[in-house]
Amino acid sequence: MARKKSEISPQIVAEHGLSEEEYEIILDRLGREPNLNELGIFSVMWSEHCSYKSSRRHLAKFLTKGDRVIQGPGENAGVIDIDDGDAIIFKMESHNHPSYIEPYQGAATGVGGIMRDVFTMGARPIALMNALRFGEPTHWKTKQLVSGVVAGIGGYGNCVGVPTVGGETNFHKGYNGNILVNAMCVGLARADNVFYSAAKGVGNPIFYVGSKTGRDGIHGATMASAEFDDDSDEKRPTVQVGDPFTEKLLIEACLELMETDAIIAIQDMGAAGLTSSSIEMADKGGVGIELNLDNVPQREPNMTAYEMMLSESQERMLMVIQPGKEQLAFDVFEKWELDVAQIGKTTDTGRLVLKHERKKVCDIPIAPLADDAPNYDRPHVKPEPRPILLAEDLHETQDYNDALMRIMTSPNIASKRWIWEQYDRHVMTDTVDSSQSGGDAAIVRIHGSNKAVAITTDCTPRYVEADPYEGGKQCVAETWRNLTCVGADPIAITDCLNFGNPERPEIMGQFVGAIEGMNEACHAFNYPVVSGNVSLYNETNGQAIPPTPAVGGVGLIPDLHKFATLKGAKEGDTLILIGETTGWLGASIYLSEVLSREDGAPPPVDLAAEKLNGDYVRKLIRNRRVNAVHDLSDGGLAVAACEMAFGSNVGVSLSGPNNGERHGWLFGEDQARYLLAVEKNSVNPVLSTAKAKGISAQVVGTINGDRIQADGAFDVPLETLRAANEAWLPNLMSGDS
Amino acid sequence: MRTAVIRFPASNCDRDAAVALEKVTGIKPLIVWHRETELPAGVSFVVMPGGFSYGDYLRSGAIASRSPIVQDIKSKSERGLAVAGFCNGFQILTEAGMLPGALMRNKNLKFVCRPERLKVETDDSRYTKHYKAKSEVIFPVAHHDGNYFADKDVLNRLEKDDRVLFRYADNPNGSLNDIAGIVNEDGNVFGMMPHPERAIDPLHGGTDGIALFKSILETI
Numbered sequence: 013m014a015r016k017k018s019e020i021s022p023q024i025v026a027e028h029g030l031s032e033e034e035y036e037i038i039l040d041r042l043g044r045e046p047n048l049n050e051l052g053i054f055s056v057m058w059s060e061h062c063s064y065k066s067s068r069r070h071l072a073k074f075l076t077k078g079d080r081v082i083q084g085p086g087e088n089a090g091v092i093d094i095d096d097g098d099a100i101i102f103k104m105e106s107h108n109h110p111s112y113i114e115p116y117q118g119a120a121t122g123v124g125g126i127m128r129d130v131f132t133m134g135a136r137p138i139a140l141m142n143a144l145r146f147g148e149p150t151h152w153k154t155k156q157l158v159s160g161v162v163a164g165i166g167g168y169g170n171c172v173g174v175p176t177v178g179g180e181t182n183f184h185k186g187y188n189g190n191i192l193v194n195a196m197c198v199g200l201a202r203a204d205n206v207f208y209s210a211a212k213g214v215g216n217p218i219f220y221v222g223s224k225t226g227r228d229g230i231h232g233a234t235m236a237s238a239e240f241d242d243d244s245d246e247k248r249p250t251v252q253v254g255d256p257f258t259e260k261l262l263i264e265a266c267l268e269l270m271e272t273d274a275i276i277a278i279q280d281m282g283a284a285g286l287t288s289s290s291i292e293m294a295d296k297g298g299v300g301i302e303l304n305l306d307n308v309p310q311r312e313p314n315m316t317a318y319e320m321m322l323s324e325s326q327e328r329m330l331m332v333i334q335p336g337k338e339q340l341a342f343d344v345f346e347k348w349e350l351d352v353a354q355i356g357k358t359t360d361t362g363r364l365v366l367k368h369e370r371k372k373v374c375d376i377p378i379a380p381l382a383d384d385a386p387n388y389d390r391p392h393v394k395p396e397p398r399p400i401l402l403a404e405d406l407h408e409t410q411d412y413n414d415a416l417m418r419i420m421t422s423p424n425i426a427s428k429r430w431i432w433e434q435y436d437r438h439v440m441t442d443t444v445d446s447s448q449s450g451g452d453a454a455i456v457r458i459h460g461s462n463k464a465v466a467i468t469t470d471c472t473p474r475y476v477e478a479d480p481y482e483g484g485k486q487c488v489a490e491t492w493r494n495l496t497c498v499g500a501d502p503i504a505i506t507d508c509l510n511f512g513n514p515e516r517p518e519i520m521g522q523f524v525g526a527i528e529g530m531n532e533a534c535h536a537f538n539y540p541v542v543s544g545n546v547s548l549y550n551e552t553n554g555q556a557i558p559p560t561p562a563v564g565g566v567g568l569i570p571d572l573h574k575f576a577t578l579k580g581a582k583e584g585d586t587l588i589l590i591g592e593t594t595g596w597l598g599a600s601i602y603l604s605e606v607l608s609r610e611d612g613a614p615p616p617v618d619l620a621a622e623k624l625n626g627d628y629v630r631k632l633i634r635n636r637r638v639n640a641v642h643d644l645s646d647g648g649l650a651v652a653a654c655e656m657a658f659g660s661n662v663g664v665s666l667s668g669p670n671n672g673e674r675h676g677w678l679f680g681e682d683q684a685r686y687l688l689a690v691e692k693n694s695v696n697p698v699l700s701t702a703k704a705k706g707i708s709a710q711v712v713g714t715i716n717g718d719r720i721q722a723d724g725a726f727d728v729p730l731e732t733l734r735a736a737n738e739a740w741l742p743n744l745m746s747g748d749s
Numbered sequence: 750m751r752t753a754v755i756r757f758p759a760s761n762c763d764r765d766a767a768v769a770l771e772k773v774t775g776i777k778p779l780i781v782w783h784r785e786t787e788l789p790a791g792v793s794f795v796v797m798p799g800g801f802s803y804g805d806y807l808r809s810g811a812i813a814s815r816s817p818i819v820q821d822i823k824s825k826s827e828r829g830l831a832v833a834g835f836c837n838g839f840q841i842l843t844e845a846g847m848l849p850g851a852l853m854r855n856k857n858l859k860f861v862c863r864p865e866r867l868k869v870e871t872d873d874s875r876y877t878k879h880y881k882a883k884s885e886v887i888f889p890v891a892h893h894d895g896n897y898f899a900d901k902d903v904l905n906r907l908e909k910d911d912r913v914l915f916r917y918a919d920n921p922n923g924s925l926n927d928i929a930g931i932v933n934e935d936g937n938v939f940g941m942m943p944h945p946e947r948a949i950d951p952l953h954g955g956t957d958g959i960a961l962f963k964s965i966l967e968t969i
Contacts, residue, residue, distance in 0.1 A: 173762070
């Protein structure tokens with residue numbers, strides 16, 4: 013057979029981010045050469061971002077099942093049961109690459125995308141969270157990125173009217189060339205009205221709803237699957253532009269239609285737009301799909317099939333509608349002034365067929381696109397274990413006032429008020445204790461009820477870098493601890509696994525180690541992973557980010573009369589420290605901020621102790637034995653005590669060992685620990701019950717006065733310290749640089 | 750007593766306002782779609798809720814102020830209908846010409862969300878009779894365009910007629926004369942940037958907003 017001249021050169025294949033081997037597979041599965049549309053579709057579906065080709069086999073190890081799990085990974089978001097017929101639907105997702113290139117739109121569309129994942133499943137979004145990592149504060153790009161990302165998150169969430177209730181922000185030089193923007197959304201649905209993406213039936217109409225399709229974001233998924241170099245700014249056209257107004261209309265319209273029986277299946281158009289949404293729906297339902305691209309609402313004239321299929325224009329949904337309900341769907345979407353069109357139908361061919369201008373422009377089998385996507389077992393090596401540093405071998409500061417001040421004004425500890433005051437935290441009026449931040453977990457009431465969800469995000473990348481396995485355990489344990497601190501039963505997590513280039517064995521080693529550690533903690537707490545995403549290739553010119561498996565945890569507070577925060581401490585309360593203190597300073601904030609070192613093994617996580625201690629603290633909260641609770645993490649006891657003092661507006665006096673290891677006692681970061689403010693008459697019962705349970709508990713000070721004191725160490729007026737802690741970020745953002 | 754909350758595309762405090770009205774009156778308010786041309790019969794108090802109507806495109810509140818329902822509300826307000834606008838609702842009322850002045854971008858150009866101390870300037874108004882004059886209350890603010898501006902004559906008249914009902918203790922947005930909330934000449938149309946509907950439950954951190962709803966609802 014005479015072959016016509018090839019349309020697809022090796023260069024075109026390479027430009028699509030496909031390897032020669034991957035292209036060979038395409039030729040094999042198709043039995044012919046693909047046309048350009050088909051190649052584009054394969055390239056995005058097989059991108060790291062969409063196919064998880066480097067991570068799939070490792071993600072499969074996660075605990076994903078549990079008593080409260082309604083839907084684990086594999087759908088748009090995870091679904092958990094919170095009793096009374098209510099379900100919580102949640103997920104966290106990265107928008108790292110676009111946010112670095114265009115911070116406002118990158119962050120904004122990250123928020124929009126994660127919200128769509130949640131309301132696609134029938135949930136009204138009730139809370140947003142985020143986990144942000146920026147480069148060192150003095151880096152020339154950092155201020156601009158912070159400013160743009162925060163404005164973008166606020167600009168989107170505030171407009172849509174979903175409160176941004178918490179998050180975390182870190183600065184480290186390891187993120188100078190690749191910032192991380194991880195956004196999480198939590199939604200509320202009825203457990204019997206959850207929507208899924210599997211298309212069903214033959215000949216059922218496929219509807220397109222939302223914004224028109226433009227030329228923005230083409231190959232965004234491919235960009236997110238490659239490293240950056242010096243010319244990354246040229247990728248700006250691959251960043252999408254968000255329209256929160258349309259998103260808000262889309263939420264209301266979809267939720268309105270979901271009250272009827274018109275929707276068979278629904279999927280948002282996220283990464284790889286119309287391509288991945290249609291293929292995922294067809295693949296999950298085991299059907300074929302035929303689309304007529306002439307009917308796709310288009311923002312600009314003369315768009316090609318290739319552009320339409322790969323556009324990542326925002327605020328678009330695809331759905332399979334019950335035959336006979338077409339008019340109902342049109343009416344609802346037109347009421348909300350959204351573009352809506354019937355663009356195709358389900359078929360029994362198992363193929364994706366696209367028509368454009370009366371020509372068939374794509375005809376490929378769906379199974380290889382999704383299920384047969386490459387699945388690599390990339391080589392991975394374990395990092396060399398780091399030496400354990402003992403407090404007694406580390407320099408003890410001679411000026412504790414200065415050390416405390418340095419730590420409380422360090423980038424990772426300083427107040428992030430400048431950021432969170434730009435987020436509407438109160439809209440929907442169910443955010444509990446919403447006026448101030450600094451707590452361990454956000455609390456959001458289930459509307460019209462007396463129960464609430466607690467939500468937190470956490471990760472300590474310096475621990476993961478020092479020891480991926482222990483660090484992975486710690487990320488999960490800290491979210492579990494945060495939820496416990498407010499009195500919630502931790503239920504499940506979502507994760508956002510941000511790493512460098514998986515083709516390098518040392519990066520893959522970090523990835524595999526972190527997952528194994530995380531999974532161990534999930535099992536120990538019966539705390540499954542129900543959703544998440546993986547972001548690899550966070551590298552610039554070969555320099556990878558610190559491994560950052562961000563974890564978002566969700567828990568349930570069954571009775572809002574019984575919760576705690578760090579703000580309730582009262583003059584005269586006794587401070588009790590729960591958990592064992594060895595004075596672990598390896599990989600600590602003290603080490604980096606006071607001794608300017610970042611070495612040493614991170615604190616080990618004793619999961620049994622975590623469980624025992626946490627269950628006890630939760631019980632004390634439920635029995636109303638405590639006025640305030642805070643977990644010990646970055647900066648150890650001293651920082652926890654300061655934060656409790658700030659939140660409660662009253663001073664603290666700590667009294668501890670008088671030997672040479674005060675630095676370890678005050679700033680050590682041993683895990684599984686909590687600081688409790690307890691009224692005098694509860695002290696003995698709290699201590700004796702702990703003893704009976706084999707839990708380490710000791711009195712470490714009192715709540716009183718207006719100073720932050722520790723015997724023989726520091727003594728600073730609370731307001732001086734607070735002012736300095738509050739001033740750091742505003743000063744950074746207003747300063748000239 | 751029939752009350753109503755108007756829903757514009759991308760209103761987002763409509764439910765919050767409805768919850769507040771139900772809490773105070775015991776009756777669910779009507780939710781009225783912006784394309785309606787007439788308020789349902791018997792409505793005696795209307796809330797223009799906060800949000801980002803039409804995405805704040807053009808100017809905050811500008812497009813919503815041209816909605817069919819606003820024309821009806823405006824003409825009824827001229828005959829005494831009580832109307833309150835909070836946040837975006839206040840912006841809509843100024844854009845509709847129902848209250849004087851304009852809300853410009855915050856002075857520091859950033860969105861601001863925080864509990865804000867306000868001084869109640871007078872208890873001699875339909876909206877503040879349940880407060881003590883010169884007392885302090887805390888309402889949350891959450892806005893990008895809350896910087897109240899009016900020309901000298903308008904400001905002088907507002908001050909002379911005691912129509913500034915609330916003033917910021919720590920001006921968060923650059924508003925002239927620290928103005929947080931004003932009424933029209935007849936005292937029936939009220940607008941404020943802070944959110945009284947977000948201060949009606951101890952879990953919000955305070956309940957100072959309840960007295961505002963009680964005050965106005967008692968007069969209708």
